Amino acid sequence: MNKNTENLKELRDIIGFEQFKVVTKLMPGKLLHISDWGGFISKEERDAAIRKDLYHNMGIPEIANKYGLGIHAIYKITEHKK
Numbered sequence: 001m002n003k004n005t006e007n008l009k010e011l012r013d014i015i016g017f018e019q020f021k022v023v024t025k026l027m028p029g030k031l032l033h034i035s036d037w038g039g040f041i042s043k044e045e046r047d048a049a050i051r052k053d054l055y056h057n058m059g060i061p062e063i064a065n066k067y068g069l070g071i072h073a074i075y076k077i078t079e080h081k082k
Contacts, residue, residue, distance in 0.1 A: 038067055047077045054078050 040046035
């Protein structure tokens with residue numbers, strides 16, 4: 001079994017057979033890379049949410065904990081875009 005087949009089997013096991021059929025019907029032949037951005041579609045979307053939390057006066061340590069990032073990463077994301 002190749003890696004792609006293993007990954008598709010794992011996805012099917014996670015979302016269930018019926019939902020897997022829907023996904024395969026709507027997205028045949030598509031290449032999909034799933035990153036760990038905490039449920040966000042993109043890093044940019046996640047970073048915008050982080051900046052929004054900062055704008056609404058959430059503390060840097062709280063934001064870091066909320067998004068599973070280090071404090072330095074939060075500073076780096078927010079330093080030019082407050």
